[in-house]
Amino acid sequence: MSIKQTKICALTVDIEDYFHVAAFENNISASNWDAMPIRVDNNTSRLLDMFDKHGAKATFFILGWVAERYPQLIKEIHNRGHEVASHGFNHVKATKQTRIEFAKDVRDTKALLEDLTGAPIIGYRAPSFSIDKTNEWAFTELQLAGYLYSSSTYPIKHDLYGTPDWPQLAHLRPEGIWECPMPILNIAGKQWPVAGGGYFRLMPYWLSKRLIKRYIATTDSPYMxxxxxxxxxxxQPKIVGAPLKSNFRHYVNLDKMEAKLGKMLQDFQWQTLRQVYQPVFKI
Structure with missing residues (x-):
């Protein structure tokens, strides 16, 4: 029996534009964002059509900054049957916010998205997976704000983020909120990322497909x-002056991503994070 018949995976999209990414935060001031050519609206609309073509549903973690400027886009995401969730307001890492700033950030974004969709917003993903041991209070603030789950940790070693010694599967935090870490594979004593993003663009599709199938076959948790x-x-416009590593990570194989994504949407079955993790959350 094929994976498509036996396992449903969680598809998630972080709705931000090319100039929002943390890799360029030292090159583009947030005060200049409105002067940049905006491409997130058209790119997201293309994704919605692609998902419809393949019968896929997704969770869209949306920046408040985008929602303020493109409210109809957020309503369309919701009306097409996808899950709308929060990615914070201005893509400020949780580790760079005070507790008071973070609490306001997640509450303001939740309120805006709920006004646009008319539905409860229960999910949150921190920009750049930026919840770690230094700011575990973030889970308390999410719970107090009315979120039910977070997907804000990545149990790998990385120069920009990572919680390699934290749980690798979905778990209920002591603060009363579910945390759904990004999936990793334990191979040869190391933790390997298999959740998408730049790693998916860098690797050939056949290898990504093999790793996803291995995760599904060997892990007692949904794949995301x-x-x-x-x-x-x-x-997209090129950002001038960014470090070589940042440029490589951001631009590598952008011309191949759409075709690879189409293959992945065809090879596996995709639903929202909330739907896929429903048996775990019991909500």
């Missing part, structure tokens, strides 16, 4: 994939 709308946009 994530990416961004700018990753299907090879014609």
């Amino acid at each position: 994939f994530y990416f961004h709308p700018w990753e299907i946009d090879p014609d």
Whole structure:
């Protein structure tokens, strides 16, 4: 029996534009964002059509900044049967916010998205997976704000983020909120990322497919994939002056991403994070 018949995976999209990414935060001031050519609306609309074509549903973790400027886009995401969730307001890492700033950020974004959709917003993902041991209070603030789950940790070693010694499967935190870490594989004593993003663009599709199948076959937890709308946009403006590593991570294989994504949507069955994790959450 095929994976498509036996396992449903969680598809997630972080709705932000190319100039919002943390890799360029030292090159583009937030005060200049409105002067940048905006591409997130068109790229997200393309994704919605692609998902419809393949019968896929997704959870869209949306920046409040985007929702303020493109309210109809957020309503369309909701009306097409996808889950709308929060990605914070201005893509400020949780580790760079005070507790008071974070509490306001997640509450303001939740309120805006609920006003646009008319539905409860229960999910949150921190920009750049930026909840770790230094700010575990973030889970308390999410619970107090009315969120039910977070997907804000990545149990790998990385130069920009990572909680390698934290749980690798979905778990109920002491603060009363569910945390759904990004999926990893334990191979040869190391923790390997298999959740998408730049790793998916870098690897050949056959290898990504093999790793996803291995995760599904060997792990007692749903598989979850994530990416961004700018990753299907090879014609996006280039950011001048960014470090070489940041440039490589951001631009590698953008011209191949849409075709690889289409194959993945065809090879596996996709639903919202809330739907896939429903047996775990019991909500």
